[in-house]
Amino acid sequence: MIEISYTPAKTATKFIRSNCMVRGLMGPVGSGKSSACCWELFRRACSQEAGKDGVRRSRWLIIRNTYAELKHTTLKTFQDWFPPHLFGGNFTATPPMVQTMRFDDVEVEFVFLALDHEADVRKLKSFECTGAWVNEASEVSWQVVRTLIERCGRYPSKRDGGATWRGIIMDTNPPHDRHWWFKKFEEERPKGWEIFKQPSGLSKEAENLENLPHDYYQQICAASAGDTDAVDVMVHGNYGALKQGQPVFGTLWDERLHVAPVKALILDLHKPVIIGLDFGLTPAAVFLQQAANGQWRVFHEMVPDGIMGAEQFAPVLLTAMKEHFPKEQNFILWGDPAGGQRNQADARTAFDVFKGYGLRVRPAPTQNLSDRLSSVRNVLARRFDNAAGLVLNADCICLRQALRGGYHYATVYENGSPRPANQPAKDEHSHISDALQYALCGGGEWQRLKSGQQRIKAVLQKEPLGWDI
Ligand SMILES: Nc1ncnc2c1ncn2[C@@H]1O[C@H](COP(=O)(O)OP(=O)(O)OP(=O)(O)O)[C@@H](O)[C@H]1O
Ligand SMILES: [Mg+2]
Incomplete structure (x- = not known):
């Protein structure tokens, strides 16, 4: 028997324990955000109520801005934790990539979609899912997140008992303070939305240090050659000031x-x-x-x-x-x-x-x-x-x-x-x-x-x- 164990750090624990329908996890690089999201989806899939036939069915979308990042980062993290061959399912490598799992009374599909793939985005509009994870959400447009909210809770159908929990989880490094993420989580704070912020990688409370290389954040500071804005975002996990490229006009x-x-x-x-x-x-x-x-x-x-x-x-x-x-x-x-x-x-x-x-x-x-x-x-x-x-x-x-x-x-x-x-x-x-x-x-x-x-x-x-x- 193979055992995979995961103990989330403090902020990730609060994030996972929350039942809010839209949740954001924001923090420094390498702080364990993606891992927490992978586990939260898995946990929700296992706690989906069984249908009439005794099977706990659910379907989850995993979104990333580009196909290259989806494949080399998001999928990789997911399969590091949940290798396809260990969970009695299949993995389809052609887009849209799908990993299924079938163990005990759980039957679950994880569908990986990239937003630079026209066919994937089309799929998103009519997709019936239980919930979704938006990885590096600050790179994703508000329109996509809005559309996703409409698609969650559609599977399993009401006739088959409905989704036990539905919603969207998102993780990101802090975006700038004029971003939709800031507007929604910090200003509008719609009902059912909650943000979880991890502490600075250099603070006493820093999270996930034990799973990172020695002096990880100190080295990022040293390599950033005085770019205090970058350090503020990547290491301290603070919102950045809006800095974008040269205006076209x-x-x-x-x-x-x-x-x-x-x-x-x-x-x-x-x-x-x-x-x-x-x-x-x-x-x-x-x-x-x-x-x-x-x-x-x-x-x-x-x-x-x-x-x-x-x-x-x-x-x-x-x-x-x-x-x-x-x-x-x-x-x-x-x-x-x-x-x-x-x-x-x-x-x-x-x-x-x-x-x-x-x-x-x-x-x-x-x-x-x-x-x-x-x-x-x-x-x-x-x-x-x-x-x-x-x-x-x-x-x-x-x-x-x-x-x-x-x-x-x-x-x-x-x-x-x-x-x-x-x-x-x-x-x-x-x-x-x-x-x-x-x-x-x-x-x-x-x-x-x-x-x-x-x-x-x-x-x-x-x-x-x-x-x-
Ligand atoms: N609770 C945990 N137990 C063991 N290893 C963990 C845990 N959480 C994260 N890790 C490991 O720490 C490393 C960084 O985690 P992860 O990729 O989840 O962080 P991240 O915040 O998403 O990083 P990034 O900002 O680069 O996207 C990975 O190697 C991951 O496997
Ligand atoms: Mg990540």
Whole structure:
């Protein structure tokens, strides 16, 4: 007989003992967070009430941001504790990876999903599970966590007795203090949510030291060469200050010039409203119009709070078009040219799906990143007397945050030193930014860029601005 024993440290014990539906475990690196989560899932699987046939059935999702990390880190930790061959089940190594266990009266499935795998994310939306573990949750978007909350407690079905405990456990190194994790656990503190914070790796109470190399945290401090922010997060387990890569539009963005008071922008019914669309599972849309003087005016934005395929997004967009614009308004829709690729599940493209709702979406004329960014830069830099080439309604909060710096270059590490990548980071700011790029490129800015005509004609500068500055 083989015995696997696990004794959690103090904070992990409290985390495991809690019955809260959404629980977060946050702390320094190497403090035993992932191990605690593996064991908590296993423990919950063993304490699931048996169904009518006497079998304790449950199904758990294990989520990580990328497939590489899922396979080499999360799965590895899980199988270190629970080697597949010891628990009477199988392991399927092709994505989505699944480990089953069948021992005594327990029958359990652990499904490993990576968020950079389109098929995996699609699965997430309709998955029926008992609960989930989000590993390194700060790398995962709020939309995913929200969707997960809806999926928990769906297995076993009520008919078969229902889930004895349902919920989500998450672990992470501390994110920055503007992250959704901070907002939820520290500010909003929804009912049924609880956070468990481990002490500093250098404190008297430090946890899991006995399972780490000698002087583990001292060595991290020494290697971090005075980067006190990194030490604060990785060793002390404190929230970090928001530090992200270089803003894509830098000083081209000027809040005073580029933001118009709410309701100040005047819609021209004789001109079409251009809608820029980013598809994908966290879609976004911007609604803008080019005024007679050439100025781009952004009236509205849409960033759904949750994962949504084209099938759900199209009707929501249609409703927004009706709600926010007059009946007689004309629209031209420009979308991500990749929206023409077929969805593996039903062989339809996002364009087909929108067409089914009477919405004709044209593929934006380019996907070239440099052209798309230049198109936005040109309109941001453009001036008509004292007004800017692009203004947005102050209500467009997501686009505003993105343009003022949230949309930033990703960071790559070379020999441990950070440098900006030449691609913007893919996060909550990039989708709305992509939507704007498609709208502007489709709306004529790409052609203008290609023809080298980057300045508005002087004759147009006398046009009214559309609102009082
Ligand atoms: N209670 C325990 N008993 C024995 N070993 C443990 C225990 N908890 C953790 N470990 C071991 O300590 C090491 C670090 O644990 P784990 O990977 O769970 O920490 P972590 O906080 O998730 O680390 P990271 O910040 O790198 O993700 C692993 O080798 C793990 O097997
Ligand atoms: Mg871990």
